[in-house]
Amino acid sequence: MSSADTEQTAPDETEAAEEEAAPRDEAREALLAELTGLLGDAVVDSHIAPGRELWLRIDTAQWARAAEVLRQAGFTYFCFLSGIDWKPSPFGKSEGGSVAAPGAGEESGDTGAAADAEPEHGYTGGATRFQVFARLHSIKRGIGVILKADVPDDTLAVPSWTPVFAGANWHERETWEMFGIDFPGHPDLRNIYLPTEFEGHPLRKDFPLLSREVKPWPGIVDVEPMPEEEAGDAAAAEGAAEEGDTP
Amino acid sequence: MTAITDRQQLAYIAGQAAEARVNVELETEGMLLNIGPQHPATHGTLRIVVQLDGEQVIAADPVCGYMHRGYEKLVEVRKYPQINTLVNRIDWLGHFANEVPFVLAAEQLMEIEAPERAQWIRTILFELSRIANIALFLGDMGVQLGALTPVFFAFRDREHVLNLMEAASGGRFHPNFNRIGGLKDDLPKGWIDETRQAMERIRRFCDELETLLMGNEIFEARTRGIGVIPPEIAQSYGLSGPNLRASGVDWDLRRDVPTPLAWQHVDWKVWTHPDGDSFARYWVRLQETREATRIVDQLLDGLPSGPIMAKVPRIIKVPEGEAWVSTENPLGEMGYYIVSKGDTGPFRVKIRSASFNNISILPWLLKGVYVPDIITILGSLYFILGDIDR
Numbered sequence: 001m002s003s004a005d006t007e008q009t010a011p012d013e014t015e016a017a018e019e020e021a022a023p024r025d026e027a028r029e030a031l032l033a034e035l036t037g038l039l040g041d042a043v044v045d046s047h048i049a050p051g052r053e054l055w056l057r058i059d060t061a062q063w064a065r066a067a068e069v070l071r072q073a074g075f076t077y078f079c080f081l082s083g084i085d086w087k088p089s090p091f092g093k094s095e096g097g098s099v100a101a102p103g104a105g106e107e108s109g110d111t112g113a114a115a116d117a118e119p120e121h122g123y124t125g126g127a128t129r130f131q132v133f134a135r136l137h138s139i140k141r142g143i144g145v146i147l148k149a150d151v152p153d154d155t156l157a158v159p160s161w162t163p164v165f166a167g168a169n170w171h172e173r174e175t176w177e178m179f180g181i182d183f184p185g186h187p188d189l190r191n192i193y194l195p196t197e198f199e200g201h202p203l204r205k206d207f208p209l210l211s212r213e214v215k216p217w218p219g220i221v222d223v224e225p226m227p228e229e230e231a232g233d234a235a236a237a238e239g240a241a242e243e244g245d246t247p
Numbered sequence: 248m249t250a251i252t253d254r255q256q257l258a259y260i261a262g263q264a265a266e267a268r269v270n271v272e273l274e275t276e277g278m279l280l281n282i283g284p285q286h287p288a289t290h291g292t293l294r295i296v297v298q299l300d301g302e303q304v305i306a307a308d309p310v311c312g313y314m315h316r317g318y319e320k321l322v323e324v325r326k327y328p329q330i331n332t333l334v335n336r337i338d339w340l341g342h343f344a345n346e347v348p349f350v351l352a353a354e355q356l357m358e359i360e361a362p363e364r365a366q367w368i369r370t371i372l373f374e375l376s377r378i379a380n381i382a383l384f385l386g387d388m389g390v391q392l393g394a395l396t397p398v399f400f401a402f403r404d405r406e407h408v409l410n411l412m413e414a415a416s417g418g419r420f421h422p423n424f425n426r427i428g429g430l431k432d433d434l435p436k437g438w439i440d441e442t443r444q445a446m447e448r449i450r451r452f453c454d455e456l457e458t459l460l461m462g463n464e465i466f467e468a469r470t471r472g473i474g475v476i477p478p479e480i481a482q483s484y485g486l487s488g489p490n491l492r493a494s495g496v497d498w499d500l501r502r503d504v505p506t507p508l509a510w511q512h513v514d515w516k517v518w519t520h521p522d523g524d525s526f527a528r529y530w531v532r533l534q535e536t537r538e539a540t541r542i543v544d545q546l547l548d549g550l551p552s553g554p555i556m557a558k559v560p561r562i563i564k565v566p567e568g569e570a571w572v573s574t575e576n577p578l579g580e581m582g583y584y585i586v587s588k589g590d591t592g593p594f595r596v597k598i599r600s601a602s603f604n605n606i607s608i609l610p611w612l613l614k615g616v617y618v619p620d621i622i623t624i625l626g627s628l629y630f631i632l633g634d635i636d637r
Binding site for chain 2: 049051052053055076077078079080082084085089120122123133135139142146164165166167169170178191192193194195202203207209212
């Protein structure tokens, strides 16, 4: 995919050299060049999906400064802020799909094997288990940008955006209770949805969805092999996506 | 513009003065008033704890979560077609509109596009759900001010739209009509004529409400200049939809963001109001409902023929990647950020719902207002509890 490092002052040329056939998105490439100029070494990595979106990975220490710079560059509309846990879930889908049979997540061996799995990051990569991501939009320019930042594994803290965008207040409270990510500088970090005495962080991948663990998913019948798949249902399930047959 | 900031400044000064009076001079604590979670003005279970000095609000703290269902966790153990059923319960009055951005995001990652006819029907049903949603607001706002007639009109005429939704999809509130790659079915016979008649009725309903409320002395006195939101503040809190347009920001995702849906094929107008007060929010929604009926009429005229379902695999697997798609839902910008790992279900879905951001402005907005105005401001911001709590 197209990615540009901070050192590259002209990301357009390098991208064109990398993949000539890929569709171009000149508006977002120009925006990327402009923002890289404004933010300097705060931009760790970037990604453009042509015609869809621009992703920037921001250095964690400069997360709050990046928000201020972007706001002054016209990105005044705060869309959302949230977190993501990149670690694969030790419980799988809890529905007897590709990862585990129903209830198998409770077995210690299965859980242990998946719990050691390394986090696999999405666009713009990452170095830590958790990331925060947010979206800002410029109404004047009609273009938006998605920002990501690593959350250091030891402190689990990312600078708060509340001084820049007042709307980040509730979003950071939600991220704090759902992922346990701290936001130093937030005026009032407390639970927003969950009761005060709630323990754990529900959106972390190692937090089990108990309703699924105690009772098998009734939709389990859906994964019974279809008549034409009887030869080998594992192979058929794998190849089904490529078959392209309409119902 | 200056009028707005002056008014807001006065409210702010009044709030500060109230705080100073309570805490310093008299050494009183003020009064804590708990509104909700079960209160007719809270549209469900939003609880607001306000600190009062006499009739004036010093601080307001909305407490949400009484209806938190944890959709972002639930979708992680479901497959894409199953998630469709869940998400149309987020904003239960704008039912169909909730499904569309999710399906579009999945289609974007799979690099398939629904046939043209499906996109047009999606747009029609999208606008119908907007009418069903906002019609209820138009009536409900009257109730907040003591006028009961508008809400009966609203329930009466919304029924026609819900009947259309039921005729097309089988579900009045939870259509679950979208499929990745198109729609479940084509429109039933005679549906188009019925829709035209219903749109006529909705336009009459809008006229009726305009006669009933606009220019009414009580309505004007209780909404004009109340709950003023300046555009910069609105943007920093992420207000969207009619709430943002009522603050004079000319932004509508239907027009300003490239979308496969059919809005660019019809002639319509984005309504804005410069005042940013409760009245402006009501006025913008009233105009939008009318505009939606015009959009539906034009789409019915030009509805293309053809298939309603693209060629998609029987087992839906979404390729690895990330996608963000948002649409202009009845309540504002609603979007889904999907992270896929190439599985039959998503790795993570962030649901950005409009009401969550729209309501997060309350602590700022309610400071310095009087108790009866809390109710009208809440009504004019118009939220659905399921859209806040998800």
